[in-house]
Amino acid sequence: MHQNPVHYGIVVSNAVDKNAFIHQILSSRSTGGLSIYNDYEGVLFSDLAIAELIEKEHRHHTIEITTSANRPLRTFSSGERRKLFLEYCLAQNPDYIIFDNPFDHLDQSSRTILYERLFELSNSISILQLVHEEESLLPFIKNRGSVSENSFVVSEKKTATEPKRFKYTSDFPSSLVSFKEAYETHIKFHKVSVIYEEQPIVKNISWEVKQGEFWQLVGPNGSGKSTLLSLITGDNPKAFGQDITLFDRKKGSGESIWDIKKKIGYFSTNLSELFKRNHTVEQMVLSGFFDSIGLYAKPSGMQQQKALQWLDIIEMRHLKNSYFNRLSLGQQRLVLIVRALIKQPPLLILDEPFEGLDPENTILVSQLINTLVEKTEITIIYVSHTIEKTLAPSHIFELIPTEEGSIGRQKL
Numbered sequence: 001m002h003q004n005p006v007h008y009g010i011v012v013s014n015a016v017d018k019n020a021f022i023h024q025i026l027s028s029r030s031t032g033g034l035s036i037y038n039d040y041e042g043v044l045f046s047d048l049a050i051a052e053l054i055e056k057e058h059r060h061h062t063i064e065i066t067t068s069a070n071r072p073l074r075t076f077s078s079g080e081r082r083k084l085f086l087e088y089c090l091a092q093n094p095d096y097i098i099f100d101n102p103f104d105h106l107d108q109s110s111r112t113i114l115y116e117r118l119f120e121l122s123n124s125i126s127i128l129q130l131v132h133e134e135e136s137l138l139p140f141i142k143n144r145g146s147v148s149e150n151s152f153v154v155s156e157k158k159t160a161t162e163p164k165r166f167k168y169t170s171d172f173p174s175s176l177v178s179f180k181e182a183y184e185t186h187i188k189f190h191k192v193s194v195i196y197e198e199q200p201i202v203k204n205i206s207w208e209v210k211q212g213e214f215w216q217l218v219g220p221n222g223s224g225k226s227t228l229l230s231l232i233t234g235d236n237p238k239a240f241g242q243d244i245t246l247f248d249r250k251k252g253s254g255e256s257i258w259d260i261k262k263k264i265g266y267f268s269t270n271l272s273e274l275f276k277r278n279h280t281v282e283q284m285v286l287s288g289f290f291d292s293i294g295l296y297a298k299p300s301g302m303q304q305q306k307a308l309q310w311l312d313i314i315e316m317r318h319l320k321n322s323y324f325n326r327l328s329l330g331q332q333r334l335v336l337i338v339r340a341l342i343k344q345p346p347l348l349i350l351d352e353p354f355e356g357l358d359p360e361n362t363i364l365v366s367q368l369i370n371t372l373v374e375k376t377e378i379t380i381i382y383v384s385h386t387i388e389k390t391l392a393p394s395h396i397f398e399l400i401p402t403e404e405g406s407i408g409r410q411k412l
């Protein structure tokens, strides 16, 4: 253990293979300033580390983090997972902890609590904070540097680059611009309530989303945002018996889950299966036709043509044969949004599309969303804890926690 904790803050751009960089630090092979950690044992606090623990619990049917609730980490909201995982990291008694964007997924009050906790911890443990912007570094971190390429050399000075801007000169596929089948009401919840193990989560939610509207769904960690989305995407058995109308049709009136899924393009940062296999960019985009992650069916010529057309829109046709896993995080995000769009769904759901992105890629993704809003009739719902200055949703639905479960209200 360091006698006095040594903290380091590193600005890492999305162009860097961050997993490899972190692996280099944890396996004591750092060079330059970071070599001070080579004699010590560290652990990683990141989305990926959390996803791996969830996977481990699933594989071995175990519960690795003991709580009074005694349930798998998967069943906790993303904010709750972060809090539990920090205690899990500390229980391992490491010399240092690498915090990869620790404030992602957290609402304002949870951010403040974690901020204070990190301050307190900084007296006894070394903290390496990886961020996208220097402004996000904790003030007690005095050693600062940046890494912008895969040689992983930490340089003291950050070079500012001008963000790339999409022109989106290629036309959007015509069927997305105007749908063959129009649905007036895409979603209608009437007094919808969800209870998990006697714990009320949401109560009497009434919410209506009409064609072409652009919604932001907000609410603190654990307020039930993902639960609401899962009632729409058909991934939650709690939808049974509730008064829910999807695409002008009352739920439970004979439609199959696949009929509904066909009409929804979905993106979430929790799609961890994404990274298990080696798919090319083109295969990943095409898999959106089959509601699978990765391609397991043979696409038609027409479908292949559509995939190329979409890759043109995001200016990535030249990368069609590259492996998805090797792309930068920002490029992966664009590919996954296009994957959600390729079947031309009337409804697009984006669960935290900006998490993990650096400022440059945040701009790329918000430009794509804005272009969709401007040029197509697609209905969009996105979840984000922060207000993206570049986006102007036409409506906001807010979940407000109460003892009896979150209530909902339209804020805009």
Ligand SMILES: Nc1ncnc2c1ncn2[C@@H]1O[C@H](COP(=O)(O)OP(=O)(O)OP(=O)(O)O)[C@@H](O)[C@H]1O
Residues within 6 Å of the ligand: 071, 075, 076, 077, 078, 079, 080, 105, 196, 197, 201, 219, 220, 221, 222, 223, 224, 225, 226, 227, 228
């Ligand atoms: N299968 C389950 N069993 C028990 N509780 C659950 C289950 N799934 C979700 N919950 C609980 O329901 C609550 C709402 O979770 P949800 O993921 O919908 O919140 P959220 O608003 O999306 O949060 P975040 O912003 O942190 O992602 C949480 O307290 C979570 O622990």
